[in-house]
Amino acid sequence: MNNTADVIIIGSGIVGGSAAYYMAKKGLKVLVLEKDMIGHGASSRNGAGVRISGRVDSEFGIARVAIREIWPTLSEELEVDTEYEKPGSFLMAVKEEQMAALHRSCERALKQEIEAEVIDGDELRRRCPYISEKVVGAVWYPEDGFANPMKTTLGYYKQGRKLGVRYVTGEEAVEIRKCRGRARQVVTAAGNIYEADKIIVAAGFESRALMKTVGIHLPFLERIDECLITEPQPPMFRYRLSCVDGNFYGHQTQHGSFIFGGNTNMERYEDTYAGQPRNTASSVSDKARNAALFVPALRGAKIVRYWAGWLDSTIDRLPVIQEIPEVPGLISACGFSGHGFALGPGMGRLLTEMVTGEPLCADISAFQYDRFHAEGCFGPRTNYPKV
Amino acid sequence: MILDRSRDIGEFVPEKDDDLIICRCEEITKGEIRRAVHEGMWTMTEVRRYLRTGMGLCQGKTCGRNVKAIIAKELGVKPVQLEDCRARGPARPVEMGTFGDETEACIEE
Numbered sequence: 001m002n003n004t005a006d007v008i009i010i011g012s013g014i015v016g017g018s019a020a021y022y023m024a025k026k027g028l029k030v031l032v033l034e035k036d037m038i039g040h041g042a043s044s045r046n047g048a049g050v051r052i053s054g055r056v057d058s059e060f061g062i063a064r065v066a067i068r069e070i071w072p073t074l075s076e077e078l079e080v081d082t083e084y085e086k087p088g089s090f091l092m093a094v095k096e097e098q099m100a101a102l103h104r105s106c107e108r109a110l111k112q113e114i115e116a117e118v119i120d121g122d123e124l125r126r127r128c129p130y131i132s133e134k135v136v137g138a139v140w141y142p143e144d145g146f147a148n149p150m151k152t153t154l155g156y157y158k159q160g161r162k163l164g165v166r167y168v169t170g171e172e173a174v175e176i177r178k179c180r181g182r183a184r185q186v187v188t189a190a191g192n193i194y195e196a197d198k199i200i201v202a203a204g205f206e207s208r209a210l211m212k213t214v215g216i217h218l219p220f221l222e223r224i225d226e227c228l229i230t231e232p233q234p235p236m237f238r239y240r241l242s243c244v245d246g247n248f249y250g251h252q253t254q255h256g257s258f259i260f261g262g263n264t265n266m267e268r269y270e271d272t273y274a275g276q277p278r279n280t281a282s283s284v285s286d287k288a289r290n291a292a293l294f295v296p297a298l299r300g301a302k303i304v305r306y307w308a309g310w311l312d313s314t315i316d317r318l319p320v321i322q323e324i325p326e327v328p329g330l331i332s333a334c335g336f337s338g339h340g341f342a343l344g345p346g347m348g349r350l351l352t353e354m355v356t357g358e359p360l361c362a363d364i365s366a367f368q369y370d371r372f373h374a375e376g377c378f379g380p381r382t383n384y385p386k387v
Numbered sequence: 388m389i390l391d392r393s394r395d396i397g398e399f400v401p402e403k404d405d406d407l408i409i410c411r412c413e414e415i416t417k418g419e420i421r422r423a424v425h426e427g428m429w430t431m432t433e434v435r436r437y438l439r440t441g442m443g444l445c446q447g448k449t450c451g452r453n454v455k456a457i458i459a460k461e462l463g464v465k466p467v468q469l470e471d472c473r474a475r476g477p478a479r480p481v482e483m484g485t486f487g488d489e490t491e492a493c494i495e496e
């Protein structure tokens with residue numbers, strides 16, 4: 001089979017898959033290379049949150065496009081039930097000291113013209129009686145929601161494939177090669193060579209190694225993130241919940257199961273980096289404790305599954321989205337640092353515009369790879385949570 | 388295994404027993420599984436994520452083999468060429484309170 005295309009996308013997650021779909025709609029010949037199976041990475045393993053809130057200004061543009069313009073009609077577009085819903089979310093605090101962070105989050109949202117409101121614990125329990133007495137306050141974000149990550153990611157694949165996108169799975173890209181100064185070829189572990197005018201790297205953490213083959217260094221950490229899901233429960237509430245410390249989030253899915261996730265920040269010190277992402281010893285029980293702390297009625301709910309996935313975490317937790325100036329034809333679309341599922345549909349549109357040369361739907365000037373500088377271990381952009 | 392997902396596997400042809408329930412926990416029929424294959428779901432995991440086969444209470448222990456045989460037949464390959472359902476913990480459903488054993492201590496701080 002002919003191994004040339006207009007665009008090669010490396011990685012079949014939501015970023016690569018949505019880009020492939022929108023490009024095929026524009027009539028481009030697209031080839032997606034996936035080292036494992038469709039949606040093997042974070043896109044099928046994430047916590048399903050689709051929020052517009054909690055975005056720094058630079059990322060807000062892409063979130064806005066995704067959440068206001070694409071997600072609402074995505075199920076019809078993909079002819080798959082993505083289970084997208086926008087019932088609103090509560091960002092909660094369990095300690096008085098955390099209230100200041102809630103107010104900061106709310107102020108930023110209001111400046112971005114997102115509806116937001118700080119409420120106290122009693123008002124929160126009035127709106128959602130299942131929430132524990134331990135919660136002292138929350139911000140209400142009516143535009144936030146969730147979707148089914150697996151069906152959305154596979155939906156983009158299914159619909160792209162129908163439009164003629166060629167997907168090759170089990171085909172691991174190992175090297176990008178230049179021709180006359182431009183990125184031109186992708187070499188795979190099996191020794192196959194594919195060629196295109198544009199090459200998009202949307203391979204999650206592994207993007208780092210691929211970019212290195214053309215001398216571009218992206219400072220990523222490979223971090224693990226974990227979720228659990230319960231047996232279906234009777235309908236309780238539709239809201240998305242999260243805690244301002246980042247160690248708890250979740251909601252009741254359409255199916256009735258509750259999904260919970262969160263990061264204790266200790267996972268990365270455990271030895272889980274053995275090929276497949278594995279759950280860490282402490283994390284699942286930590287989530288179970290948190291679920292019972294925030295929603296006491298769930299203490300007896302049974303966990304049926306837990307799993308882990310990789311985060312492609314940059315030092316400032318923002319992505320790298322750019323056609324690399326030193327390697328024309330090579331586009332980086334990675335480093336989503338744990339919040340790329342919601343952005344995925346917007347990324348597909350944006351990458352398509354980058355390839356076709358149309359005006360961009362969001363400003364990406366803050367996402368260039370040369371923004372990373374050495375700043376010392378207590379510098380302003382370290383990966384440690386600010387106290 | 389390298390798979391070109393553009394390989395022609397032929398049209399979806401309805402069969403008499405398409406209404407047969409294969410995954411009993413989630414009530415997924417043979418016809419739904421066969422259709423998913425034609426929509427591009429060529430692995431056990433993709434079908435599972437797309438339709439929820441094996442995502443219910445038994446976590447695929449009952450229907451896994453049957454699902455595999457249906458996918459393999461549709462693709463014209465041998466069942467051994469497909470991966471097994473990935474087992475995820477816990478081995479059987481466990482209550483949140485039991486799993487997060489220190490619940491009381493944690494809530495009381």
Ligand SMILES: Cc1cc2nc3c(=O)[nH]c(=O)nc-3n(C[C@H](O)[C@H](O)[C@H](O)COP(=O)(O)OP(=O)(O)OC[C@H]3O[C@@H](n4cnc5c(N)ncnc54)[C@H](O)[C@@H]3O)c2cc1C
Nearest residue numbers: 011013015035041042043047049173204206309340341342
């Ligand atoms: C547990 C968890 C919870 C999360 N919760 C949320 C959430 O609630 N909301 C949210 O918005 N985001 C969340 N995220 C983050 C989100 O899932 C990711 O940011 C997003 O899925 C990234 O999509 P992607 O397409 O860039 O990467 P991925 O989905 O990781 O896709 C990359 C693909 O590239 C493939 N690949 C890698 N190397 C190669 C190679 N050499 N050759 C070919 N293919 C290759 C991989 O197999 C993979 O399929 C969470 C992540 C995790 C792990």
